[in-house]
Amino acid sequence: MLLPDKSVLASLLRRYRVWERMVLADPHDPAARQRLEDIAYTLCVLMGRRTVQEAIIEAERYLAAGRTVPRTADRPKG
Template sequence: MLLPDKSELVALLRRYRVRERVVLADPHDPAARRQLEDLAYTLCVLMGRRTVHEAILEAERYLAAGRTVPRTADRRSG
C-alpha cells in the first residue's frame, strides 16, 4: 500500500478536526457536514480503512511511527 506524505496527512487531520468542531457547534449546517464527510472519506481512502475512526487511528499510528524510528546512515556501496 502506498502511504501518504506525512505533512499532507497532518494537514488533513487538522482540517478534519477543525471541521468536526464546526459541525458539533452547528450540527444542522449541511455545508459543514458535507465538508466533514468529504474529509472523512479522504482519510478512509488514504489510510485504507472503512471507518473514519479506524482511519484516524491508523493515521496517528503512521505519524507516530515516524517519530520513534531513528534515522539510519546512508548505505552506499563504495
C-alpha cells in the same frame, strides 16, 4: 500499500478536527457536514480503512511512527 506523505496526512487530520468542531457547534449546517464527510472519506481512502475512526487511528499511528528518537548509541558521531 502506498502510504501518503506525512505532512499531507497531518494537514488532513487537522482539517478533519476543525470541521468536526464546527459540525459539533452547528450540527444542522449542511455545508459543514458535507465538508466533514468529504474529509472523512479522503482519510478513509488514504489509510485504506472503512470507517473514519479506523482511518484516524491508523493515521495517528503512522504519523507517530516517524517521531521516534534514536537511542544515543545509534546516533552518528560527529
